[in-house]
Amino acid sequence: MQKLVINxxxxxxxxxxxxxxxxxxxPLLAACMLVNGETRLTNCPRLSDVFAAVRILGxxxxxxxxxxxxxxxxxxxxxxxCVPEELMREMRSSIVFLGAVLGRVGECMLSFPGGCELGPxxxxxxxxxxxxxxxxxxxxxxELMCSCPVxxxxxxxxxxxxxxxxxxxxxxxxxxxxxxxxxxxxxREPEITDLANFLLRCGAxxxxxxxxxxxxxxxxxLHGCEYSVMPDRIAACTYLTAxxxxxxxITLTGAEASDLDSFLKVLELSGCSVYTYSDRIFLSGTxxxxxxxxxxxxPYPGFPTDAQALATALLTQARGTSVIVETIFENRxxxxxxxxxxxxxxxxxxxxxxxxxxxxxxxxNVMAADLRGGAALVLAGLAAQGTTxxxxxxxxxxxxxxxxxxxxxxxxxxxxx
Numbered sequence: 001m002q003k004l005v006i007n008x009x010x011x012x013x014x015x016x017x018x019x020x021x022x023x024x025x026x027p028l029l030a031a032c033m034l035v036n037g038e039t040r041l042t043n044c045p046r047l048s049d050v051f052a053a054v055r056i057l058g059x060x061x062x063x064x065x066x067x068x069x070x071x072x073x074x075x076x077x078x079x080x081x082c083v084p085e086e087l088m089r090e091m092r093s094s095i096v097f098l099g100a101v102l103g104r105v106g107e108c109m110l111s112f113p114g115g116c117e118l119g120p121x122x123x124x125x126x127x128x129x130x131x132x133x134x135x136x137x138x139x140x141x142x143e144l145m146c147s148c149p150v151x152x153x154x155x156x157x158x159x160x161x162x163x164x165x166x167x168x169x170x171x172x173x174x175x176x177x178x179x180x181x182x183x184x185x186x187x188r189e190p191e192i193t194d195l196a197n198f199l200l201r202c203g204a205x206x207x208x209x210x211x212x213x214x215x216x217x218x219x220x221x222l223h224g225c226e227y228s229v230m231p232d233r234i235a236a237c238t239y240l241t242a243x244x245x246x247x248x249x250i251t252l253t254g255a256e257a258s259d260l261d262s263f264l265k266v267l268e269l270s271g272c273s274v275y276t277y278s279d280r281i282f283l284s285g286t287x288x289x290x291x292x293x294x295x296x297x298x299p300y301p302g303f304p305t306d307a308q309a310l311a312t313a314l315l316t317q318a319r320g321t322s323v324i325v326e327t328i329f330e331n332r333x334x335x336x337x338x339x340x341x342x343x344x345x346x347x348x349x350x351x352x353x354x355x356x357x358x359x360x361x362x363x364x365n366v367m368a369a370d371l372r373g374g375a376a377l378v379l380a381g382l383a384a385q386g387t388t389x390x391x392x393x394x395x396x397x398x399x400x401x402x403x404x405x406x407x408x409x410x411x412x413x414x415x416x417x
Contacts, residue, residue, distance in 0.1 A: 004390040004404055006381035007413035008363060012248035014410040018236045018255045019401045020045040020069065020229035023306075024191040026093050027168045028198050028229060029053040032073035033060060033100040034175055035202055037224030044071045044229050049398045052091035056083055060101060075104070083110040095123060096165060098146065099172035102135060107147040125166040129157045133173055133181065154179030154218060162187040162212065162299045168195055174216035175204045183214040189300040190259045194230045201225040233259040234306045235400060238375050240264075240283050241310045242407060244272045245317055245383045247285040250410060255281045262303040266292055266311055270318060291320030291357060297328050309335045309376035316344040317383055318357040326351045335373030338366040342380055342388065363388040371399045378403065382412055 020043035030053070032039045044050060046069065054064045054071060061079035065072045081101055088094045088111045101108040127137055130146070132155040137146045154177055159166055167187040172195075174181035186192070188210055196209030202225050205217035236255045243250035244267055257264065257276035264274050264281075271286035292315065297305040305328035315322040316339060326332050333353055336346050341364045345356040363386030368374025374396040381388030390396075393416075396403060404414045 001391060002393055003417055004378060004393050004396075005415050005417055006363075006378065006388045006390070008361075008381055008384040008386065008388060010246065010382065010411055010413050012243050012246045012250065012382065012407070012410040012412055015251040015253060016239055016406055016410060017253045018231040018239075021191060021194070021232035021235075022047055022049060022399045023232070023234070024194045025050055025229045026053050026091075027096050027172070027191065027195045028227070029057060029071065029073065030096045030100040031172055031195060031198060033057065033062065033075050033078060033097070034104050034172065034199075035073075035075050035222045035224050037076060038072060038074045039202070039224045040226040041071045041073075042069060042226065042228045043231075044069050045232065045401045047398060047401060048394065049091050049093070052087055052094070056087050056091070056094060056097060059084055059087065078105055081105045081107045081109060083108075085111045093165065095126065096168050096172070098126060098144070099130065099169035102130065102146050102148060103152060103173045103176045106151070109143065109145050111143045125159055125161070125163050126169045129155075129159075129166060129170045130173055132157055133177060152177035154181040154216075156182045156184070158184040159186065161185070164189050164192065167192055167214070171195060171199070171206065171214065171216055174218060175199055175206075175222065176220070177216075177218040179218055181216045181218070183216070184212065186212055186214045187299065188212060190230060190233065190256070198227045201227055231255055234304065234372070236260060236281070237263045237304075237307045237310055238379070238400070239406065239410075240267060240281065241314050241379055242382055242410065242412070243283050244270065244285045244289070245314050245379050247287050248410070249284045250282070252281045254279060257281050262301060263307050263311075266295060266303070269293070270314065289314065289318040289357070291315065291318040291322040294323045294325065296325040299328070305329060305332065306372050308332060309372045310379060312336065312346070312353060312355060313339065313376040313379040315355045316346070316358060316361060316380065318355070320357055322355045322357070324353045324355065326353070334369035335376045338369075338373075338377055339380055341366055342384055344380070360385055362386055365389045365391070368392045368395045371395050375400065375403070378407070378414075382407070
């Protein structure tokens with residue numbers, strides 16, 4: 001099992017280009033299933049989740065090739081509707097293929113990621129919406145069997161929560177459906193806008209992406225195109241935090257500052273100087289980080305839940321008390337116990353983490369429990385005295401393209417072993 005070994009207390013400085021967004025590349029790859037032709041996605045990150053999505057497309061009868069940061073998909077004659085369970089388990093967000101496969105082929109069979117038993121969960125919003133659009137869905141022993149005997153049709157859908165995944169699945173299913181689909185209380189994340197812009201380039205008719213009401217007018221077919229995946233805003237937050245937690249300086253190129261507004265505000269509150277430009281962000285750290293009061297995760301444009309663990313790592317070094325409230329997910333503080341092993345002073349009460357800044361963190365053997373929590377442990381290791389070893393890094397590889405090389409280019413002493 002590979003691990004990252006970090007010798008801390010190195011001030012990170014330099015320039016880094018932000019990778020393409022994982023959370024955009026995956027729904028874009030699913031959208032390729034809808035296209036009657038060939039599509040080329042550029043700026044596509046080389047991640048384990050992306051490779052899993054390419055394998056899923058292959059199982060569905062698409063022809064795929066990967067070259068550098070480009071993925072080419074030909075979906076002229078998809079011949080499959082079943083996503084193997086092992087691939088569903090490999091990529092947690094594989095449920096995004098449901099709307100695309102159902103919209104293009106008219107039927108779909110897949111299992112829940114992780115093979116979990118059915119029950120109340122966010123995916124219920126996906127199923128409710130697709131049923132309103134004419135899908136017949138049966139659920140048995142962790143498998144979904146979906147069909148649309150008379151085709152999918154438009155519908156008025158109001159989401160009880162602005163779920164990113166549900167919004168993506170509805171857009172994908174509606175692109176080739178008969179009539180208009182209106183999504184109310186839709187997710188407003190930049191990745192939703194990126195998906196809509198891609199589909200528009202392919203001939204779809206979509207309006208309102210980026211707002212809480214999206215309208216999709218179904219068309220008969222979509223054509224191929226070339227499209228560049230948006231920059232990864234969570235990776236950008238990670239590398240900005242790497243400079244901030246080490247008192248360094250960084251210039252991020254290819255970053256979209258407007259997508260990071262809520263996170264940049266927290267960095268500024270902590271004492272960092274942040275300067276934004278049309279295509280880059282410059283951050284200068286401070287020797288003494290300040291507490292930031294309360295941070296509450298919220299749907300976009302609020303503070304992103306994916307950046308919560310990153311902020312937690314940063315605030316362990318602030319001189320005072322900070323509070324983070326996690327409102328999106330039930331169990332997203334798994335990284336806290338590992339940070340405590342490194343000397344952090346954090347108390348978790350339900351969905352609230354109370355962080356008392358400490359003077360020093362110390363190297364330790366820690367294990368990533370999830371993608372962003374694993375990145376937070378790497379960040380803590382950059383600031384810690386001595387050597388930190390982070391294991392279970394396959395989870396980190398789901399969202400970061402060779403994170404050790406990116407950090408080493410900024411002066412970190414980090415190695416994959």
